[in-house]
């Protein structure tokens with residue numbers, strides 16, 4: 001493999017532009033580090049609902065993640081939260097709120113919201129955009145779910161029906177009564193408007209006036225849930241105007257992917273990173289590395305014209321799990337880490353023991369990923385550190401079941417920030 005020769009040596013090279021990679025890079029850049037991020041494509045940010053789930057189930061529903069985490073970590077010593085340390089979880093939540101525009105994320109580690117998913121299932125999340133928070137179901141209430149004619153994959157009647165049947169816990173008050181209303185605001189003759197297309201329309205004042213006029217007569221005083229398409233760059237303005245004009249609490253409900261709130265968060269983090277002096281190279285898939293002893297020396301990226309070599313003092317692998325193909329599984333059930341070819345742990349040796357029969361059951365193979373030490377450095381099968389200047393963050397890590405635990409973004413935030421802190425500590429910064 002020939003690659004353009006190395007010149008500049010970065011302080012840190014981060015691979016992956018999902019939540020974990022963006023958080024690591026932003027933290028480092030804000031401390032003055034010379035940071036390059038390379039990624040073959042966008043992260044799960046563009047699919048995720050926009051909430052930050054830290055710990056939703058253990059498997060019982062978690063009401064207060066801060067109270068539940070110590071026992072959870074004790075029972076799961078290989079979990080990324082155990083590797084990063086509990087302090088990192090709280091720190092990450094406080095830190096991310098400060099990096100994003102006001103209201104982009106609200107809530108705390110002390111109480112999970114209970115917010116409707118795209119199909120009307122109540123889901124516990126520690127942080128959520130302020131535009132979603134009034135949809136909190138913990139106190140029950142009356143809700144009108146608004147459908148937009150022509151918005152695919154959002155089914156207000158189904159959603160309202162599921163919400164009305166939602167079984168809230170003993171710790172919740174009251175019950176949910178939900179009903180659906182569908183409106184047909186103008187789409188400019190376009191039959192198939194995407195969530196991003198709707199979000200841009202909602203940024204237009206005249207468009208909003210038509211929405212308000214059509215919706216007002218059908219309201220009954222309950223809170224109003226819209227699909228999460230209330231603007232892209234000015235969601236706060238759009239949401240506040242709808243609140244004021246309709247005179248009832250308005251909230252967003254995540255759509256199926258692609259996700260407008262996820263896009264908002266990724267855009268805000270990318271913008272903050274650029275302001276802090278970090279650089280992002282998109283389309284840069286890692287195709288090889290060269291190590292020397294315990295150190296990773298360089299990374300080869302499949303750039304547009306020819307392979308390009310990057311060198312850095314520290315590296316952070318934030319390439320995600322199976323969803324982003326940071327981890328890949330072949331037809332024999334063998335899992336490999338796709339960028340640095342790091343050892344993978346957690347795959348049961350016996351093929352029959354890997355998967356449970358039920359789709360949402362605890363699958364023994366679900367915790368597969370890269371095993372790390374307490375400094376988030378990758379380990380080999382003998383628990384030796386593979387590269388002392390590589391750290392791993394996010395969904396690539398072994399030991400978690402984010403789908404069942406509801407911990408996806410929490411893990412990426414906590415380990416992403418922790419990876420940056422460890423690099424800074426080592427540099428004495």
Ligand SMILES: Cc1cc2nc3c(=O)[nH]c(=O)nc-3n(C[C@H](O)[C@H](O)[C@H](O)COP(=O)(O)OP(=O)(O)OC[C@H]3O[C@@H](n4cnc5c(N)ncnc54)[C@H](O)[C@@H]3O)c2cc1C
Pocket residue numbers: 015016017018019020021038039040041042043044045047048049050051052053054257284285286287318319320321323324325326338339393394395396402406407408409410412
């Ligand atoms: C559909 C969906 C819905 C979700 N909903 C929620 C939710 O509601 N709440 C929640 O908390 N979590 C949710 N999650 C989980 C959460 O989004 C992820 O766990 C988390 O964002 C993973 O972040 P990450 O940065 O580790 O990886 P990712 O976001 O997956 O990013 C990986 C990055 O690495 C890049 N990459 C991969 N391989 C290479 C390579 N070889 N070379 C270069 N770059 C590479 C990718 O292009 C990408 O940029 C959801 C996930 C999905 C898929």
